Amino acid sequence: MGKWIKRILIIVVIAGVIYLMFRWNLSSLPNTRVIQNMKTLSTLVFEFLPLLIIVILLLGLLTNRWALKVERLSFGGINVLFDNPEQLYIRTVRAFLDTKRTLFKIDFERDNFDETLTSYYNAYDFFRREMNILHSDKKRGLWGRSRQSNQLYTLTNRIVQVLNDFLTSHQNDFRRWYRHVSESDQVNRLDGTGDPLVFHMTPIHEIQRHYYKYDAICTGFQEVNTFFMNEVRPVFDINVEKWG
Structure with a gap:
């Protein structure tokens, strides 16, 4: 149970940081060294976030932490299950x-x-x-x-x-x-x-x-x-x- 609590806390912290980056208008803050670093970090996160998500999904599939299965192929589309x-x-x-x-x-x-x-x-x-x-x-x-x-x-x-x-x-x-x-x-x-x-x-x-x-x-x-x-x-x- 402790392992899952740690994982949830990490996810919450990461989600909170990303949320704040969306909500804050960094350009309106004083142009200090800390703010410059935050702007750089924010830019890097937005640049590499899609790539990071793709890498995580691929690792999950290749290591079989998840399984990808096409359940039904029809005119309505494809059902894809991750588990x-x-x-x-x-x-x-x-x-x-x-x-x-x-x-x-x-x-x-x-x-x-x-x-x-x-x-x-x-x-x-x-x-x-x-x-x-x-x-x-x-x-x-x-x-x-x-x-x-x-x-x-x-x-x-x-x-x-x-x-x-x-x-x-x-x-x-x-x-x-x-x-x-x-x-x-x-x-x-x-x-x-x-x-x-x-x-x-x-x-x-x-x-x-x-x-x-x-x-x-x-x-x-x-x-x-x-x-x-x-x-x-x-x-x-x-x-x-x-x-x-």
């Missing part, structure tokens, strides 16, 4: 995960596995891209890489690994099966008895139960949910109660 990499990363991930219920709680009675697989792949791709914020922080020179950044980087690698393992094990098989039954409009019962189900007239949970690796994919979903609930949710403070 330290850890806090920028946490906010970005929290906003993303707040809309990804199936990573934390999948509903086997209502969720379409095909759509859920797409959501999982989007999450996998998201974390691969966003961890570049922390990857650049890994090479931070003057201050070194922070403990929080190390923890976030390790957790993100784990997230990518868990999602990659799940998708590699289940995505291709399920989607080939799902595409076949949807195009043929019929689903053969898993036990081989009775007439095939009509795809477009059967609830999604009933269709999915006849997938030949149903138990395995359900176990995989539960393992992903357990990982995100126990290891990811506390770090990014995700409110899972809103999903019931």
